[in-house]
Amino acid sequence: MPGPARKPLRATRFVGVLLRFYEEQLTARGRYLLWTTMVFALLGLDTRRSRVFVLFSLCAAAFLIAWAFTRLRRPRVRFECELPARATAGRPVAFSARLSSEVGRSVPDVRVQFRRPIRWGTSIGFEPGETCLDVPGNESLELKVRLDPKRRGRYELRGPTLRAVDPLGLAVGPARTLPGQALLVYPRFWSMESFMVPLGRRYQPGGIPLSSSTGDAIEFVGTREYREGDPLKNIHWRSWARRGQPVVKEYQEEYFCRIALILDTFVSARRRPQDLANFEAAVSVVASIADFFSRGEYIVDILAAGPDVYEVSAGRSLAYLENILDVLACLEPCPEPPFQSIGPHLFDKLQQTTTVVAVLQDWDAPRRDFLRRVKALGTAVKAIVVREGSSSLDWRGAADDLGEISQMSPADVDRATSTEAVRG
Numbered sequence: 001m002p003g004p005a006r007k008p009l010r011a012t013r014f015v016g017v018l019l020r021f022y023e024e025q026l027t028a029r030g031r032y033l034l035w036t037t038m039v040f041a042l043l044g045l046d047t048r049r050s051r052v053f054v055l056f057s058l059c060a061a062a063f064l065i066a067w068a069f070t071r072l073r074r075p076r077v078r079f080e081c082e083l084p085a086r087a088t089a090g091r092p093v094a095f096s097a098r099l100s101s102e103v104g105r106s107v108p109d110v111r112v113q114f115r116r117p118i119r120w121g122t123s124i125g126f127e128p129g130e131t132c133l134d135v136p137g138n139e140s141l142e143l144k145v146r147l148d149p150k151r152r153g154r155y156e157l158r159g160p161t162l163r164a165v166d167p168l169g170l171a172v173g174p175a176r177t178l179p180g181q182a183l184l185v186y187p188r189f190w191s192m193e194s195f196m197v198p199l200g201r202r203y204q205p206g207g208i209p210l211s212s213s214t215g216d217a218i219e220f221v222g223t224r225e226y227r228e229g230d231p232l233k234n235i236h237w238r239s240w241a242r243r244g245q246p247v248v249k250e251y252q253e254e255y256f257c258r259i260a261l262i263l264d265t266f267v268s269a270r271r272r273p274q275d276l277a278n279f280e281a282a283v284s285v286v287a288s289i290a291d292f293f294s295r296g297e298y299i300v301d302i303l304a305a306g307p308d309v310y311e312v313s314a315g316r317s318l319a320y321l322e323n324i325l326d327v328l329a330c331l332e333p334c335p336e337p338p339f340q341s342i343g344p345h346l347f348d349k350l351q352q353t354t355t356v357v358a359v360l361q362d363w364d365a366p367r368r369d370f371l372r373r374v375k376a377l378g379t380a381v382k383a384i385v386v387r388e389g390s391s392s393l394d395w396r397g398a399a400d401d402l403g404e405i406s407q408m409s410p411a412d413v414d415r416a417t418s419t420e421a422v423r424g
Helices: 013-024 028-043 053-072 237-243 273-294 321-330 344-350 365-376 395-402 410-423
Strands: 077-081 086-088 093-101 107-113 124-127 130-135 141-149 153-157 161-164 181-186 220-225 247-251 258-264 299-305 310-314 355-360 380-386 403-408
Touching: 028 053, 077 107, 086 141, 093 107, 093 130, 130 141, 153 321, 181 321, 237 247, 258 273, 273 299, 273 321, 273 355, 273 380, 273 410, 299 321, 344 365, 355 365, 365 380, 365 395, 380 395, 395 403
Parallel strands: 086 181, 258 299, 258 355, 355 380, 380 403
Antiparallel strands: 077 093, 093 141, 107 130, 107 161, 124 141, 153 181, 220 247, 299 310
C-alpha cells in the first residue's frame, strides 16, 4: 500500500476544506490572482506609507464580481463519464467523458474537473486534471482523459464535476457531480516467458469438482461388487436390482498438479523506505508468477503469510487472474514476524500441494525452518528472496537440502516491469 496508514493533511476538517475550495472553486487563473491578492494584502498593510492597498481592492473586487456571475449561471449540459474500476501501477489508463448541450445551442465557458482521491491523492493523477471548454450546440463533445496510477492500492475516486466559469475566468459555480468509483490499482508485474518449478501430482480428496476442472478428467469408469466399507452413496441401484446383489459405482481417482505461492508480508513496524521497496517488489514477483501459472493447466493457491492467512485459489473455472490481483492490490504489510506463529491450518493446506513457491523478503532461521517443515510433507520447494543487499543468513547453503533458491533485488523487478510497460 502507499505507505503507513496515517491521516493525510487534506483529510483533516479545516485544512481539507480550504484545500478543496482552492482546487475546486477557483480556476488556474483564479489561483494565480488569489496569490497576487495575498501579496498585495501583505504589502498594503501600512496604508499611510503605501497605496498598494488599492491594487488589493481591485483584485478583491474582481473576485466578488466573478462570484456573482457564477451564482447566476448553471451549465445546461448533459455530462456522462465512467471512471475505470481497475488499473495497474505505472501503466496509464485512457477513458473519455462526453458532453452535449441540453438547449440546442452552444454553451460557453464550462469546466470539467477530475478530482484526486482525498486519501493518497498524490498517487493518482489525471491528465488533464481540469479543462475549460465550450460545448457545441449541434453535436456531442468527447474529452479524452488519462488516469496515471503510481502505486498499487484501493482508492475511492471522487466523481468528476462540471461547473460554469465566470466571464473573467476566475471562479466556477455550483457543480454537477457524477458518482464516484472505487479503483483497484494492481501491483506492477511482467509476463514471464518461462518459470521452471519442480512439478508433481498428488491425490486431491474430493477430486476436481472441489478444486477445478483442471487435471485428469473425472468420469464414471464402471461398476464392481460391493465391499465392506464402501459408502452407500456409491451404490448402483439399477445394477443391484438386475444382478440381485450389491453393486457400487467405481470412479477414477483425481491426481493433478497444485501449486502454492506463499508471500512473505513481514515489514517491521519501524518501516524504512528500503523495507517497503522490498515488500512492493515481492508483491510484484508474486503477481508475475501468478500471471504465468494462470496461462497453464495448474491449480494455484495464493497464501499470504501474516497474522491471518490470506488465501485465494485460481485455476480454470475457479477464478481468473483478476481475482488474485484484486487481493494483491489491497494486501498490507504485516508488522509481526509470521513464520514463527503459522498454525496447522496452513500445513493442512500444504499437504494437498505438489509444489510450494515461496517469495521471501529475507533468509533467516524462521523462514528456513518453515520451508524445511514444508519439504518434510513431501512437497517440492522453490524459494525466491526479494531483497536489496545480502540476507541475514546465507541461503546458498540451504539450496541442496530444500530445493532451488534464488535472489532478486527491487532494481531487478523494476527493470522487468519497466520493460513490460514499454512493450505494452
